Amino acid sequence: xxxxxxxxxxxxxxxxxxxxxxxxxxxxxxxxxxxxxxxxxxxxxxxxxxxxxxxxxxxxxxxxxxxxxxxxxxxxxxxxxxxxxxxxxxxxxxxxxxxxxxxxxxxxxxxxxxxxxxxxxxxxxxxxxxxxxxxxxxxxxxxxxxxxxxxxxxxxxxxxxxxxxxxxxxxxxxxxxxxxxxxxxxxxxxxxxxxxxxxxxxxxxxxxxxxxxxxxxxxxxxxxxxxxxxxxxxxxxxxxxxxxxxxxxxxxxxxxxxx
Amino acid sequence: xxxxxxxxxxxxxxxxxxxxxxxxxxxxxxxxxxxxxxxxxxxxxxxxxxxxxxxxxxxxxxxxxxxxxxxxxxxxxxxxxxxxxxxxxxxxxxxxxxxxxxxxxxxxxxxxxxxxxxxxxxxxxxxxxxxxxxxxxxxxxxxxxxxxxxxxxxxxxxxxxxxxxxxxxxxxxxxxxxxxxxxxxxxxxxxxxxxxxxxxxxxxxxxxxxxxxxxxxxxxxxxxxxxxxxxxxxxxxxxxxxxxxxxxxxxxxxxxxxxxxxxxxxxxxxxxxxxxxxxxxxxxxxxxxxxxxxxxxxxxxxxxxxxxxxxxxxxxxxxxxxxxxxxxxxxxxxxxxxxxxxxxxxxxxx
Numbered sequence: 001x002x003x004x005x006x007x008x009x010x011x012x013x014x015x016x017x018x019x020x021x022x023x024x025x026x027x028x029x030x031x032x033x034x035x036x037x038x039x040x041x042x043x044x045x046x047x048x049x050x051x052x053x054x055x056x057x058x059x060x061x062x063x064x065x066x067x068x069x070x071x072x073x074x075x076x077x078x079x080x081x082x083x084x085x086x087x088x089x090x091x092x093x094x095x096x097x098x099x100x101x102x103x104x105x106x107x108x109x110x111x112x113x114x115x116x117x118x119x120x121x122x123x124x125x126x127x128x129x130x131x132x133x134x135x136x137x138x139x140x141x142x143x144x145x146x147x148x149x150x151x152x153x154x155x156x157x158x159x160x161x162x163x164x165x166x167x168x169x170x171x172x173x174x175x176x177x178x179x180x181x182x183x184x185x186x187x188x189x190x191x192x193x194x195x196x197x198x199x200x201x202x203x204x205x206x207x208x209x210x211x212x213x214x215x216x217x218x219x220x221x222x223x224x225x226x227x228x229x230x231x232x233x234x235x236x237x238x239x240x241x242x243x244x245x246x247x248x249x250x251x252x253x254x255x256x257x258x259x
Numbered sequence: 260x261x262x263x264x265x266x267x268x269x270x271x272x273x274x275x276x277x278x279x280x281x282x283x284x285x286x287x288x289x290x291x292x293x294x295x296x297x298x299x300x301x302x303x304x305x306x307x308x309x310x311x312x313x314x315x316x317x318x319x320x321x322x323x324x325x326x327x328x329x330x331x332x333x334x335x336x337x338x339x340x341x342x343x344x345x346x347x348x349x350x351x352x353x354x355x356x357x358x359x360x361x362x363x364x365x366x367x368x369x370x371x372x373x374x375x376x377x378x379x380x381x382x383x384x385x386x387x388x389x390x391x392x393x394x395x396x397x398x399x400x401x402x403x404x405x406x407x408x409x410x411x412x413x414x415x416x417x418x419x420x421x422x423x424x425x426x427x428x429x430x431x432x433x434x435x436x437x438x439x440x441x442x443x444x445x446x447x448x449x450x451x452x453x454x455x456x457x458x459x460x461x462x463x464x465x466x467x468x469x470x471x472x473x474x475x476x477x478x479x480x481x482x483x484x485x486x487x488x489x490x491x492x493x494x495x496x497x498x499x500x501x502x503x504x505x506x507x508x509x510x511x512x513x514x515x516x517x518x519x520x521x522x523x524x525x526x527x528x529x530x531x532x533x534x535x536x537x538x539x540x541x542x543x544x545x546x547x548x549x550x551x552x553x554x555x556x557x558x559x560x561x562x563x564x565x566x567x568x569x570x571x572x573x574x575x576x577x578x579x580x581x582x583x584x585x586x587x588x589x590x591x592x593x594x595x596x597x598x599x600x601x602x603x604x605x606x607x608x609x
Contacts, residue, residue, distance in 0.1 A: 062507055082513030092508040096526040096603045106512035109522065136603040152512070162511075 006073055006159045006192055008036045008059065013068035015054050027217035028054040031068070034211070034223065038159060041186055041193045043207030045200055045246065051218025052196045056162050059194060060086045072160070082106050085153030086162040089169060091145035093137035093152070100124065100133045103152050110156075123151040126185075143174035147181070154185065161186070163195035167202070179206055183230065204242045205232050212249050222249050280354070297364050298342060304371035305335035311375040311383075312396075318385040326403045327396035331374070338367060393573040398580070401573035409562065409581055416547060416558040417585065419475070423482025424543045428536060430483070431490025435535070438491070439498025439528065440520060452492060460485035460542055461549045468554050478550040485546050486539035493535025497528025530604065533597045540593055544586050559585075 015029040029051035036042055044052040057063045058070055061080040070077045072084075080086075093102050104120045107113040113120075124130055127147040137145055146166060153161065163182070167175045183206055186193050197203050203210045204226055212222040224246065228238055286294070309331050345357040374395065380386045382394035390397070402409065438445040463481045471477030501524050509523045525532075551560025559582050566574035598605075 060511055062510065080507075080510040080513075082511070084511065086508070086511040088504060088508060090504060092502075092504045094505065094509075094523065094526070096529065098603075105509070105522075109509075109512060109514045109518050138603065156513070 005038045007038075008160065008192060009069075009071045009074075010034050010055075010058075011069045011071070013055075013058065013065045013070060015051070015058060015063065016066045029058075029218045032220050034220070036192055036194065036209075038192045039190045039208075041183075041206055041208045042195070043203035043210045044194065044196045044213060045198065045203040045210055046213030046250065047198065047215055049215035049218065050213035051215070052213050053164055054218065055213075056086075056164050056194060056196050059160070060084055060162050082110065082156040083158050084160045084162060085156060085158035086164065087146075087149050087153050087166040089165040091137070091142075091149040093140075093145055093148055095137050098134045098136055099129060099140070099148055102137065102148055103155055105152060106155050119155060123155055127151055127181075143170055143178065146170060146178065150178075150182065150185075154189075157189065159191055161191045161193045163193065165196050165198070168197070175202075180231070182206070187230065200243055200246050201234060204239060204246070205234060210242075210246060212246055214250060222246070294361070298361060301338050301364055301367035301371060302335065302342075304368040304375075305331065305338065308371045308375035308378070309335070312378055315379070315383045318383055319389050321382060321394075321396060323396075323400055326399040327378075327394075330399055334371075390570075390572050393576055397573040398576045401571065402577035402580070405574060405577070409559075409578065412557060412559045412562045412578070413581060413585060416551065416560070416582075417589075419478055419551075419555070419558060420482065420543055420547050420589070423479045423547070424486050424540065426479070427483030427486025427543075428490045428539055431487040431535070431539070432494055432532065434487070435491040435494030435532075436498055436520070436525065436528075439495040440524065445495070445499075448491070452488070455484075455488060456492070460488075460546045464546075464550055464553050467550075474550075474554045474556070478547065478555050481550060482543045482546045485542040489539035489542060490532065490535040493538065494528055494532045497531025497535075498524050500531075501527045530601055533601060537590075537593060537597070540590060544589075548582070 010032050013029065013032045014027070016025045016027050018025055028049075032055065044055060046052055054063070058065055059077065061077045061084065077084075094105065097105065100120060101108075103123050104113055104117075107116050107120070124133055127144075127150070129144060129147065132140065132144065137148070140148065146169075150166070166182075167178055170178065179202060182193075195203075195206060207226055210222075210224045210226060211220050212224065213219065214221045224242070226242060228236075228242075233239060309328070312328060312331065341360060345360045348355075349357045378395055381389065381392055382396060393401075434444075434448060438448045460481055463484065464477075467477030467481055468474065471480065505523050505527060506519055509519055514522060547558070548560040551558040552564045555561060559578050563575050563578045563582075566572070566578065
């Protein structure tokens, strides 16, 4: 695990997008400076337009910052890489590949599939879809598809796991189950996990740190460490206090959207 | 199964046929009797067709009565064997062959009646004038007597068709995929497609007859052009419409640019590509017939035209049936390949 220890640094990172129809520019993210380390579970929470997805995509290397610098262990991020696994809100499973081949996709792309077939089998076992190995994604339910997407991004054992509202499209019960599944994997591997969500409860339930963000312009307004032991109790007094605190912070910012 | 939650694997093991049977209502004795009648009906109709041919006296001269009769008898025997085979399978517990035959049985019955009716209108009464609308025995005779030549023409047609079709489709895939992927390439190819697109392929044939040094080469070119056009347009739209999310997902999983094309864009565009290939096939079939009728000196199209000029209408009709059969086989084969490649599309879309 030592070799997989990572430190992700954002130094004064800003990202602006040109609007399509007018000449104006949207400031999606303004001067974020923060450090994240292996073993942390960071929740990014805030209303839409606050730049939380932008931040995640910057870390993924899918887009590049307008100003500032993102570094992993001192090395600047130059594009997407399999050591930063990402899970999207849509499962984005490749519909022409079976469950097994979807999970093996990353290994195959890197030419590492030979000799690692047991890794793929193992992942199928982790999510309990042994009976669906040769099924196509079109035959899976939403929850199953997201499970496959999760292990597909985990097959490389990435030291950084990026979760872009991965549970947003699931029903409440599947969602709570998957929260625990993701936590279990994270606790075992001790990666750096960064998750975008607009569910404050989910942010507190899963995160070791919650970055509260606000919109216009997108920015981080608070960095709150959650000092509760796992597994957490959604009904406990401390949990509720955290929730009130975070909602207040967003409320003071003049956006009542979350209440 | 209702007492505890069914294990996913266990539910999977139930086949589609078994499920259907579980959910199906039991047939009443009357319905069963009716089903049996439907299965036997083709045999009855087949025998009617045979008797119609043997018993009713001919209106016009009928040489060598064997071929059509043999054809009818073979059809009846084939149906009989098929029927017994499904019955055997059904006893063994496999209902699928039976259901397939049961689905087709009314059509087969109608086919036999149609043959009998046509024979009655032509050979037996002359309501449809001989030899312009030749009776089936004449057509079958013509086919049997001229089989060597028809076979040669068939091979020639297939050779020309495949040569043009495959070269056109291969080129079309290359241009379509590059243009779908690269904007610069599309910039140059788009005007060509916009200009050539509205011109039906057969329009080129007169031009080819003037310009091309060999008519065979010209025909290949025309068929290839039509196929090229259809596959280029289809694969270009397919590639250009790949969901951006798939690319992003693939990139975070470590795919290189080359892999994005071959492992993501092309498989994603496969449904489009296949609709292009199907369209190309139908345009090729049209083009080849026109080419053979107008200029190329061999092949089934030429054979039809040539028979017509000798007033051998029976041969003309024989060739027509052969064309029907080979084009059906070709299209069905393409369809089968398509079903196999796109098997991920079947299955319950959520």
